[in-house]
Amino acid sequence: MEQGRLQTLDRGLTVLRLLAESADGLKIAALAERLGVHRAIAYRIVNTLADHGMVHRLAGGRIVLGSGALLLGARAEGNLRALARPVVEALAERAGATAFLSVAQGEDGVAVLTAEPRDTFLNIHYRVGTRHPLSRGAAGIAILAGRPPQDDDPEPVRRARADGYSLTRGELQAGAVGVSSPVPLSREAYPTLECSLGVVALDGLDIDRAVAAVPAAAAELAAQLAG
Structure with missing residues (x-):
């Protein structure tokens, strides 16, 4: 991590990029693996993004971009x-x-x-x-x-x-x-x-x-x- 960068924000933005590049969304386990973090950390990042409408959970557990990201x-x-x-x-x-x-x-x-x-x-x-x-x-x-x-x-x-x-x-x-x-x-x-x-x-x-x-x-x- 470069000096001056916020790790949590960096990870949240990385999640948005990964979801934007995925046609069908990703599950928590896949996000955690790509971020190189524990599933619990990935889960908290997704929860925070979901609270702001940036991501949405599908019934099968996959995470996709939400309406907030689409508006952006x-x-x-x-x-x-x-x-x-x-x-x-x-x-x-x-x-x-x-x-x-x-x-x-x-x-x-x-x-x-x-x-x-x-x-x-x-x-x-x-x-x-x-x-x-x-x-x-x-x-x-x-x-x-x-x-x-x-x-x-x-x-x-x-x-x-x-x-x-x-x-x-x-x-x-x-x-x-x-x-x-x-x-x-x-x-x-x-x-x-x-x-x-x-x-x-x-x-x-x-x-x-x-x-x-x-x-x-x-x-x-x-x-x-x-x-």
């Missing part, structure tokens, strides 16, 4: 949009195309923020809430490219990881060209947040302009989120 997550997503908005708007102007921020939700990528350039009339209107499989489209492939390499990664993901951006044509809409880059976030600071930043336009998209602007904007947003 919703507020965090709102803060993400507020921090990202100037970056997304500036990217739209630099690339001369509709810009968007997507986040991973399960096996899908979901657009949470979009912006259109002021002086371009033939924009693709990319709606907030638009959802696509991560395996299709520039945004999803970029999110996959931001993950640690896997032996079974498809070629588009490998190429996007090597290039620093994904480039797709017509995968989600006929005539549309998309360029996206993963936002390189610290896994320690953002263990469950995966997002990409990109642009989309019709065939007239200036590819050279986009592939210069998109990775730079993704790096800028990562720096903003790092504080």
